[in-house]
Amino acid sequence: MIAVLLILIPLITGLATFFIRNDKLVKAWSLFATVITLAVSISGIWLVKDAKYLEHHGTWLQILGSSFSVKLDALGQLLCLLTAIGYFLIFTATWKNVYSKSYNFYGLMLLALSGLMGVYLAMDALLLYFFWELTLIPVYFLCSQWGGERRIAVTFKFFVYTFLGSILMLVGILYLQSKTADHSFSIKSFYELQTTLSKGDQSWLFWLFFIAFAVKMPIFPFHTWQPDTYQQSPTSTTMVLSGLMVKMGLLGLIRWLVPILSIGAEMWSYTVIPLALIGLIYASLIALRLSDMKLIIAYSSIAHVALMCVAVFASNEIAMQGVLLQMFNHGINIIGMWMVADMIEKRTGTTKFSGLGGLAQKAPTMAIFFVIISLANIALPLTNGFAGEFLMFTGIMKIHSPYYLWFTIAACAGVVLGAAYTLRMVRKIFYGELSTEVTGFEDVSLNEKLALSLVVILILVLGIYPQAILNMTDSFSKDFIERINIIQFLPSKTGI
């Protein structure tokens, strides 16, 4: 019920938006839609406890062995909440942005929301694939239509990367389905494959899935579409891409890839972890040399997601809890960063350091907000970033590998670099001499203040009391670890 509503509300409101021709009304209507979605997702966490209202099994495509199965589990709750909050923040912060044909813009945004919800909730592999692609199509149009100068080529690159990844995943899904006992796409039958699929199969199937998720996250070396796309897309779409859509990749790892192909994941984890760490360091180093705020945020996102990916493959409970917490926090923080970037771009027409500087003199409130968000991005204690990263580091320390120390050192180096480039960015933009090119820079308006304060409140609340989320995901992480630990006892395991 709740799960279906989460998908249907944005879908229907989104389709309706295409027919509204009044700009103000379009914005109010889509904000209203996100508020309703937010309310439903909150009620799915704290009000409705009965499991039968949280899931739905509809018959659909039964000839192919698929069904419309959606379920709101802890991971879904977390991500749906994040996405609903994220959309609310985005629509509030960009309330005054002007888009040509705003009905199309907001309609597509809501359709993307619907697709995202579907990905988080799908408990059927074919359904997952459907929603996976359905998030892509609106985003393709959003970025190509309302983006920057090089938008068409850049978005096309993004589309091809993602499409290639997802269609390889489809091949993997089909192969797995042909191996299931009851020839169905349901996640339950897929989970049973964990112990029955041969080691060789798991090994190559891993890559079919991993590439799809790695492109989405993105993990080095599949990340090359990302900085360009983030830079060229309209900022509100970039917020969706970087804050919310990267979670699709992580969700794919946590819910699908690692529990189903546990042996494959274990076999390849010492390939994936170094790759992610290389990406982490590499992105941080690049961010240190860049002089465009948007690009720095994009690379910072690559670095953060890479760390989460490492923690997923650490395969222990602490790391898992850290990932889940950080998934939420990263979404909030990165959306906050983009919000400020958007405000600056709207006011000055640039996000390059050369045209900025000393903005704190003109806009003290914005500066304070941005400093807090930046500190959260660095994971300073008492901000939300800290608890998650701390848990992840503890988890990475516990990786069963002779190189665990190196992994931890590399990850820590990434965080130190993160502090360096984030603070550098803050300094170049908000402090120092007031740039001569900046004239008439206004401080935050009411709607922006509202959105930014909400971000800061979330940062502080979750920084001081991360337990709110950890309690929610506790049993999920336990189940996850138990499920993947089964393979320890398999006879085939001894051969690895």
Added chain:
Amino acid sequence: MNALIISAVWGVVMMFSGILLKQKSAVRNLAIAGMVLLLVVNIFETNGTAFFNVDTRGMMYFDRFALIFNSIAIMLSLLFLLLSAKDMEKVGINYAEYLALIFFILCGIVLTSSFKSLLILFLGIEIISIPLYILTGSDKLNLKSNEASLKYFLQGSFSTGLMLMGIAFIYGDKGSFLTSVIAPLNGLPSALLIAGMLLLLFSMAFKASAAPFHFWTPDVYDGAPTVFTSYMATIVKAAVFIAFIRLFDEAFGNLQHVWKLTIAIITVATLFIGNITAVFQQSVKRMLAYSSISQAGFMLLAIYSMNTDGKEGLLLYVIAYSLATIGLFAVLAKMSDYSYDGFNGLARQQPFLAMLITIFVLSLSGIPLTAGFLSKFLMLKATLAAGGSLWLVIVAVVMAVISISYYFRILQAMYFKNAEKENIIIVSSQFKWTLAVLATLLILLGIFPNLFFGFFYF
């Protein structure tokens, strides 16, 4: 049998209507009425009411698969007429004859979908081909059209020759034209049989425009008047594929180990050549010609896998591909500029039409929620089920990704580019709504394929 006889009779009726009826709209309405009648009688036969009982001595057999395909072909032809019949007026003065030829082609399609004897197959293929040679050259004053017609005729006759020779070889080995006699194998197949089979394979691949027998396709599709290209590339191609799969299922099903690898190689070559060449086209019409080759590559997967999923998937594929391609060609026929630039800024000028084109393009590229996705999905599923062919599946999906690059150029032109000069495209609202029916069918089949699969299981 109902559809066979009525289509032949109605073809003759259409020829006379050109003399008797003065108004073109009357001729057109007569053709549409004939198509509706065909559809009705064919559905009657599907439900067990045959109006004609002709003893074919086992040379034809109207089973459910054949009848459903006939319904599909007639229905697509009906939609085609509703959309494009008006545009045929622009081609030349022999309006009634064009429509008559379409009915004769349908007659051939019914033959090819329900043959049990190689003779009927040959007749069917020829009855389809000869009207097509005429239609290709129907734009008499256009050199390209003439060239295309001649080229098609020469190469087509060559492939017909191959086919006849193949049939003769097989007759020499087995002493019969009936597929039921050809199929059983005692011991090893003779060289004569295998040679015959390969010749048939090549000539069918020619008709299906599979590489390396595809060279006629781009020129012919490009040269023929756009309305007829549309018919050739969709319904006719579908019929060829149905004949192809029936032939290799019923006559050569026991020889799978012989032709499987050949088909796989042809499939890969077709996918590769179709997709890669399409990327470099500047004209949308020519791009669609290559796209039809690449889509044929996907349909070949059904023949490769030769199982239930493959056969049902092929029918769905045929519908999905034909609906989208007929729609695109119908729009193209209204345009003056066939290059991608001709589509520039269409979304601003005709937002509804642009949306419909978007659905067609998304379906052709296999994006979920369209029939195009499900049909590609079934092809992949069938191929995987056939076993040992993962490499083929991977090649196919990589090619599907490449196909995005040329299909999406249409979207990019329509939505994200501005027209330098106003490309005025005038379409009637009736045209738009018929197109909308096509698009709705694509979406409906994409979301509820049970509507379609239900036919097989009641």
